[in-house]
Amino acid sequence: MKANIVFEMAKDGGCSCYMLEEVPDFGLLGYGNTPQEAKADMLQAYEEIKELLIAEGKSPAELEFVYHYDMKSFFEYFDFLNVSKVAERAGINPSLMRKYTSGVANAGEGQYLKLQKAIHSIAHELATANF
Template identity: 45%
Template sequence: MNKLKLDLIIERGEHDLAGRVTYNDSLIVDEAGNVHDLEEKLKLLLFEFENVEPETVVFEYFYDVYALFQEFDFLNIGKVAQRAGINAGLMRQYASQVKYPSATQARKIEDTIHKLAEDMSKALIYA
């Protein structure tokens, strides 16, 4: 079975996280309390409007800074900012959408998150 890979943009919604995908020039949008529920709702909408079988859809996630810190709420904004070389107050403004990062700043945040994940994947727990 061929998989359909779609970009899922995740950002701040009116009440929850909002997600949007484009398929066949159609914009499919919905909201949910978390990414898993959002993914399920969008797959259902893709099926209803475009007849795309849900099990064939694979999403690649693209988060805005607000959605990133909502979904991964265990991350300390100040510590991520410090590792990224960004002022902690500015990072909090990005996370609350008072300000929006430039492409360069967004890349620094993304690189930092990926480095944290890489570092954590190497951690071993001694018992």
Template identity: 40%
Template sequence: MKSKSNSLKLDIVIERHDGILWGRIGNRGNFTPTPYGNNTWEVIDNLKKLITDYVKHKGKNDKFWNKIDVSKLDFEFSYDLQAYFQEHDYLNITSVAKFAGLNPGLVRQYASGVKYPSNEQANKLRIAIQKIASDLLAHTIYVA
């Protein structure tokens, strides 16, 4: 862990359940915060409040959490498919599915939580989304 003067990066898994996004951070000290919100930034804001409250009250002796400066936290996000498509609703599920070589109806079922993808199917979607992101980053907008 880095000192308070440096930022600390936490891995957070964002999952969707009943239309709400939930965050999960595991194996850190004696506290497992589970923040929630309508979007990723609400989850992060809620997480910072939970950490601050924990350190102030029960976590004074927690060697991991009591050294954290919440204003300097950075995050690495992982999303389940339901949360990913909720947070990135500008992505057309049909197009992403076709790009991944998957049936669009099946991917809609994954995104709604009716069905759950195998690791292989989830990996195909991850690769497709990364290729789409790479393509988007490679393009510039021409302004006359």
């Protein structure tokens, strides 16, 4: 069963992630100083809930997580990506992209679609690269 997980960076610099769907027995949330910490917190809760359900004689659902990021949490999580270079590839002004990732400005749906297309292109190039 697919579970959509949304990451959001807070104004205080912390991060949270939560499950969009309602799945019986699972109401997953995660918190941390970084998206990595929030994800680890949520996955730990998932494993603990599964253990409790098994102890109760239940068969917990196996969830396949699909992660959704806002721009700030995306570039925080994938901190090895150069924001300006990704912006150029997406056809977004690098200065504007830095404002998006710092939380100074908010991107519209069109900008997110450009970014998603560029990220998928990068992922494809990486997947087909060989040494």
